[in-house]
Amino acid sequence: MTTYSTSRLASDNNTPQATTPLIADYMPNAPIALQPTKGGVLTITQNEFLQRVNALSQKLPSADFALNLCEDRFQFLVVFCALLLKGTTNLLPPNRQPLTLKDIAKEYGDTCYCIFDSPNKCDIAHIDVSQLALDITLEEIATAPNISNTQMAAIAFTSGSTGKPKAINKRWQTLATTAQLLSQRLLKAPTALVATVPPQHMYGLETSLLMVLQGNGIMHNSHPFFPADITNALCNTGMPSILISTPIHLRALIKSGAINSDTKPLPLQGVISATAPLPASLAEAYENMLACPLWEIYGCTEAGSMATRQTHANMQWALLEGFKLHHSTTDNTHPQVTASAPHLFEPAPLGDTIEQLDENHFLLGSRHQDIINVGGKRASVADLNRQLLDIPGIEDGAIFLPPNGKIESRPAAFVVSALSEHEVRAALSKRIDATLVPRPIISVPNLPRNSTGKLTQQALQQLWKTQQRDKATQ
Amino acid sequence: MSEQTEQERELAEVLIEALELEDISAEEIIAQAPLFDINAPDSLGLDSIDALEISLAIAKKYQVQLKADDENNKSIFYSLRSLNQYIQDQNG
Numbered sequence: 001m002t003t004y005s006t007s008r009l010a011s012d013n014n015t016p017q018a019t020t021p022l023i024a025d026y027m028p029n030a031p032i033a034l035q036p037t038k039g040g041v042l043t044i045t046q047n048e049f050l051q052r053v054n055a056l057s058q059k060l061p062s063a064d065f066a067l068n069l070c071e072d073r074f075q076f077l078v079v080f081c082a083l084l085l086k087g088t089t090n091l092l093p094p095n096r097q098p099l100t101l102k103d104i105a106k107e108y109g110d111t112c113y114c115i116f117d118s119p120n121k122c123d124i125a126h127i128d129v130s131q132l133a134l135d136i137t138l139e140e141i142a143t144a145p146n147i148s149n150t151q152m153a154a155i156a157f158t159s160g161s162t163g164k165p166k167a168i169n170k171r172w173q174t175l176a177t178t179a180q181l182l183s184q185r186l187l188k189a190p191t192a193l194v195a196t197v198p199p200q201h202m203y204g205l206e207t208s209l210l211m212v213l214q215g216n217g218i219m220h221n222s223h224p225f226f227p228a229d230i231t232n233a234l235c236n237t238g239m240p241s242i243l244i245s246t247p248i249h250l251r252a253l254i255k256s257g258a259i260n261s262d263t264k265p266l267p268l269q270g271v272i273s274a275t276a277p278l279p280a281s282l283a284e285a286y287e288n289m290l291a292c293p294l295w296e297i298y299g300c301t302e303a304g305s306m307a308t309r310q311t312h313a314n315m316q317w318a319l320l321e322g323f324k325l326h327h328s329t330t331d332n333t334h335p336q337v338t339a340s341a342p343h344l345f346e347p348a349p350l351g352d353t354i355e356q357l358d359e360n361h362f363l364l365g366s367r368h369q370d371i372i373n374v375g376g377k378r379a380s381v382a383d384l385n386r387q388l389l390d391i392p393g394i395e396d397g398a399i400f401l402p403p404n405g406k407i408e409s410r411p412a413a414f415v416v417s418a419l420s421e422h423e424v425r426a427a428l429s430k431r432i433d434a435t436l437v438p439r440p441i442i443s444v445p446n447l448p449r450n451s452t453g454k455l456t457q458q459a460l461q462q463l464w465k466t467q468q469r470d471k472a473t474q
Numbered sequence: 475m476s477e478q479t480e481q482e483r484e485l486a487e488v489l490i491e492a493l494e495l496e497d498i499s500a501e502e503i504i505a506q507a508p509l510f511d512i513n514a515p516d517s518l519g520l521d522s523i524d525a526l527e528i529s530l531a532i533a534k535k536y537q538v539q540l541k542a543d544d545e546n547n548k549s550i551f552y553s554l555r556s557l558n559q560y561i562q563d564q565n566g
Contacts, residue, residue, distance in 0.1 A: 224542070225522070225525070225526070225542035226525075226526070226529045226539065226540045226541055226542050227529065227533070227539065228539035228540065228541045229541050229542050232541070248523060248526060249526070252526045252527075252529065252530055255530055256529065256530055256533045256539065257533055257534075257537075257539075258533070258539055374523065375522070375523045421497055422519070425512060425519050426512050426513055426519070429512040429513075429519065434512070434519075434521030434522070435521050435522065435523050437512075437519070437521070439495075439496075440496050440497050441497075471496075
């Protein structure tokens, strides 16, 4: 059942509120999304959106958990909210590999099901939302529904220190407040949001979906990929727009020549980048090319977005309101930093080394060595190695980052196995995201393990150098 | 045996260079084999980041901008042969 009450912002006063409305400043006739059509663009109002959410919510089965696998950004948001109203937690799997989905579904009980919006091979209980007939009435909904702050809105998955993907709980208040804080800092007025990041990724979720519910964002329902897609989507919005992207996509946009003196000016108010830090010189070059400011967001799956910076102007990260950093001194080699904030229900450990400048500002050091980051997909080396060694026919193996000095480089692997490189790659790709599958995968007679069976980074890098040298002289 | 045309060989060289593929040479790419589906035999098993790199290399070499929202995107990007066909059509 859905209850309705007057909408208000959780942060409006100091007394803690038990609920936060689904849409913060609900205005029935204001746009919530822009749907590109053949000839132009269609506006979807907040009222129409709520109607769809209500209608879908009534059709869904009662369940504690569902895997939200919708690919269309707007459909993903409708399903996300319908599940919220139903009291069902959105599970956001780290990838779409069949084994991953099966493992997660098994862990979350008998009622857990998949929900998607396009034909999908799936051998667990599922609903294709595009096949559901929804009864949409044309009545105006006066107020947005309230959602309990403590309700488990979503569970994201990340690589844990044990090497097994770890479930990260996201309560409604955490997601809603993060989006409010981001919007206050980055969106001064209603702005169309064009995003190259998928809605399932925590960064894509907080910016391209939740800033629409809780801030000044208006979703452009697209998922542009190639540079020409990005410029097309931006030209389609017909209003001031912000591009939400990653260093990989931005680099391609700049280098492609898709923006030049012949193209019409883009309605860009700004660019937001996250997943990997940009060097100041690149950020400045991008700002000049795109003729708008570029902001970066720093965050992690555990804490969500927690700081921003306008990179060329200042390398310092400014924490979002309410965030505090805590440094533990128990381990001298890797001082652990945790972040806390009123909207986080527990402190979140950070995977980076951090130099704190004052209460609200910090500089970022290097990421802990165990984490590999390619195109916004992160995994711990321990987890990747576990997946590699799980493959039947692999006697021994190691995944590592070869020393090539790129910002985001792919991992490589050594294996001791009779399997071909193609077979190893195919087996891994069933388990882990394609961008994290090592390349090259090099077959070796044995790994340079020391007398205690340990494989040091130094030994791995040495073997890599030898291999590269041998190849060059072949 | 490879059945690449001269144009396909040229495009294969562009892919190899753009993706820094080390375990395969241009003439070994089978013209009709899927580029992306890792489970298909003879596939290169490329991913989305590779697709971006390919789009850059193609923009530079052929002055063609690839689009994902093109309804035929999946068939364009299916194989070396289909990708080459698309580029030639665009420039034709």
